[in-house]
Amino acid sequence: MDxxxxxxxxxxxxxxxxxxxxxxxxxxxxxxxEVMAALAPLTGGAYVVGLTGSPGVGKSTSTSALVTAYRKRxxxxxxxxxxxxxxxxxxxxxxDRVRMSEHASDPGVYIRSMAxxxxxxxxxxxxxxxxxxxxxxxxxxxxxxxxxxxxxEVEIAAQADTSVVLLAPGMGDGIQAAKAGILEIxxxxxxxxxxxxGADATARELNHMLGLGAPRAPGDWRPPIVKTVxxxxxxxxxxVEALEKHRAWMEERGVLAERRLRRAALEVEHIAVTALxxxxxxxxxxxxLDALAERIVAGALDPYAAADELIAGLTNRL
Amino acid sequence: MDxxxxxxxxxxxxxxxxxxxxxxxxxxxxxxxEVMAALAPLTGGAYVVGLTGSPGVGKSTSTSALVTAYRKRxxxxxxxxxxxxxxxxxxxxxxDRVRMSEHASDPGVYIRSMAxxxxxxxxxxxxxxxxxxxxxxxxxxxxxxxxxxxxxEVEIAAQADTSVVLLAPGMGDGIQAAKAGILEIxxxxxxxxxxxxGADATARELNHMLGLGAPRAPGDWRPPIVKTVxxxxxxxxxxVEALEKHRAWMEERGVLAERRLRRAALEVEHIAVTALxxxxxxxxxxxxLDALAERIVAGALDPYAAADELIAGLTNRL
Numbered sequence: 001m002d003x004x005x006x007x008x009x010x011x012x013x014x015x016x017x018x019x020x021x022x023x024x025x026x027x028x029x030x031x032x033x034e035v036m037a038a039l040a041p042l043t044g045g046a047y048v049v050g051l052t053g054s055p056g057v058g059k060s061t062s063t064s065a066l067v068t069a070y071r072k073r074x075x076x077x078x079x080x081x082x083x084x085x086x087x088x089x090x091x092x093x094x095x096d097r098v099r100m101s102e103h104a105s106d107p108g109v110y111i112r113s114m115a116x117x118x119x120x121x122x123x124x125x126x127x128x129x130x131x132x133x134x135x136x137x138x139x140x141x142x143x144x145x146x147x148x149x150x151x152x153e154v155e156i157a158a159q160a161d162t163s164v165v166l167l168a169p170g171m172g173d174g175i176q177a178a179k180a181g182i183l184e185i186x187x188x189x190x191x192x193x194x195x196x197x198g199a200d201a202t203a204r205e206l207n208h209m210l211g212l213g214a215p216r217a218p219g220d221w222r223p224p225i226v227k228t229v230x231x232x233x234x235x236x237x238x239x240v241e242a243l244e245k246h247r248a249w250m251e252e253r254g255v256l257a258e259r260r261l262r263r264a265a266l267e268v269e270h271i272a273v274t275a276l277x278x279x280x281x282x283x284x285x286x287x288x289l290d291a292l293a294e295r296i297v298a299g300a301l302d303p304y305a306a307a308d309e310l311i312a313g314l315t316n317r318l
Numbered sequence: 319m320d321x322x323x324x325x326x327x328x329x330x331x332x333x334x335x336x337x338x339x340x341x342x343x344x345x346x347x348x349x350x351x352e353v354m355a356a357l358a359p360l361t362g363g364a365y366v367v368g369l370t371g372s373p374g375v376g377k378s379t380s381t382s383a384l385v386t387a388y389r390k391r392x393x394x395x396x397x398x399x400x401x402x403x404x405x406x407x408x409x410x411x412x413x414d415r416v417r418m419s420e421h422a423s424d425p426g427v428y429i430r431s432m433a434x435x436x437x438x439x440x441x442x443x444x445x446x447x448x449x450x451x452x453x454x455x456x457x458x459x460x461x462x463x464x465x466x467x468x469x470x471e472v473e474i475a476a477q478a479d480t481s482v483v484l485l486a487p488g489m490g491d492g493i494q495a496a497k498a499g500i501l502e503i504x505x506x507x508x509x510x511x512x513x514x515x516g517a518d519a520t521a522r523e524l525n526h527m528l529g530l531g532a533p534r535a536p537g538d539w540r541p542p543i544v545k546t547v548x549x550x551x552x553x554x555x556x557x558v559e560a561l562e563k564h565r566a567w568m569e570e571r572g573v574l575a576e577r578r579l580r581r582a583a584l585e586v587e588h589i590a591v592t593a594l595x596x597x598x599x600x601x602x603x604x605x606x607l608d609a610l611a612e613r614i615v616a617g618a619l620d621p622y623a624a625a626d627e628l629i630a631g632l633t634n635r636l
Contacts, residue, residue: 039620044615260615267614272625277591280587289583292582292583303354303582304351304354305351310590
């Protein structure tokens with residue numbers, strides 16, 4: 001099937017076409033550029049929500065409960081579960097039954113797992129392309145679920161319009177989250193498993209660490225802390241309210257457009273640097289780089305002058 | 319003072335000139351290129367030994383003892399102590415009295431601390447330039463001491479001709495070292511504090527983890543494990559012997575030349591990629607990148623096509 005045909009089918013809501021397109025962008029296939037070009041005019045409609053937190057806080061359960069809540073509102077929903085420790089391969093068919101069986105038969109929900117293959121850095125930049133596929137496939141809300149323990153996953157979460165940071169009581173999670181650098185990225189905080197002992201203490205600790213008690217300029221966003229028991233859907237409506245409030249605030253203040261511009265710029269820069277690095281790798285293939293290294297070791301050239309020569313050699317290929 | 323004058327003074331063994339040159343290459347000063355060009359024909363004579371290990375294994379004591387041993391042999395010695403947690407700033411004068419007071423007044427020893435400033439990645443690539451300064455200043459042996467807990471420090475250690483991995487008994491160090499990825503890089507292993515309980519067990523564990531018991535092809539290097547009590551200089555002569563044996567083996571087999579070529583090639587590639595990245599950053603300054611991001615958000619362009627445009631815009635600047 002050609003790319004245009006796949007995109008047309010994805011628009012009509014055919015899950016296999018969506019799955020095939022995600023595989024094409026995820027695997028950096030030869031058709032990647034054709035797919036991206038075909039998707040571009042169809043994107044920008046989805047509201048992208050990142051969910052992150054340490055293992056065990058109940059991310060999948062929370063995501064599943066949020067999907068249910070948005071489905072009740074009649075929204076088409078996409079889920080991208082990015083988990084380097086996930087046993088599900090990136091090539092799995094859409095509809096990940098083990099993770100979210102209750103939504104598997106719902107045609108209004110797309111679920112996709114992305115596992116680490118090789119470089120996590122690569123995965124972090126495959127995620128936005130997969131989000132574009134779901135966006136073009138008319139998903140109105142897209143949840144991107146990450147483990148939130150590595151820098152790359154924090155980067156993925158930062159690519160969302162709204163970032164939700166999940167914690168659970170009694171796991172020393174505040175400090176863990178602070179270490180992982182995810183405390184700074186939250187627009188909404190959720191203390192899940194709030195029926196457990198220590199939930200209030202965790203919320204207080206979080207409130208303190210975030211300096212939420214301090215006065216803010218009028219109109220600034222004050223990240224709410226919502227307590228949930230996702231397994232029983234308790235508090236999930238409050239999370240949805242917090243998300244919609246944040247989205248409305250971002251739209252009013254121009255923050256949403258700003259965030260999307262910033263993300264697009266970072267993405268282009270990353271793709272360009274990766275492409276340039278690959279071309280430098282190509283040069284080393286034709287032994288230009290080896291020849292430069294020999295002159296450095298012989299003392300005939302310094303590494304900075306060699307880098308200049310390498311870059312000059314690139315102009316013919318740009 | 320001009321760069322040529324500084325280099326001439328460094329050749330004569332003036333410590334202040336050496337210190338000034340290291341500051342110039344470390345801080346990426348405007349004269350960096352001039353310094354590197356002036357140093358190139360003077361380098362290649364030094365034998366560079368990397369020392370790495372977790373905090374507390376006695377790296378500084380071991381380095382100090384090795385310096386003493388090489389000084390007894392009449393060799394001029396340089397020490398570059400790379401430590402991101404070090405309280406000594408990179409701008410400290412040569413002769414770091416706190417770390418190695420006994421060598422502070424020896425004109426045949428240069429000691430330099432490099433602390434993290436900002437990016438550790440940057441530091442990793444400032445180290446080889448500082449090594450070049452010490453090399454050009456006629457140091458015959460240069461010790462590069464790193465903490466060996468981060469990837470960047472492992473990279474620094476890998477830039478040496480010979481890598482020494484230090485461990486101490488009773489610290490669960492084998493596993494720590496394996497985690498940090500430093501077990502694979504050792505050409506010589508040292509179990510320091512060998513008067514403590516568990517030294518033999520640590521050596522055995524190491525022997526097992528490295529598969530040193532397994533047969534090797536004749537002529538292959540079999541990393542020795544040396545036990546030392548560096549604080550009393552016990553076993554240090556054996557370490558020197560192991561170093562010299564490794565150096566002779568590398569020279570015989572052409573491994574030394576190979577390693578230096580490989581290192582030079584990686585260094586050039588890194589400098590070139592960094593330079594290209596900076597130029598892309600410059601482009602964003604003149605709002606080309608912002609304009610591309612706007613077209614992406616509007617759905618008029620995809621990020622890969624935008625990256626192509628960005629790279630095309632670079633040709634004028636290369």
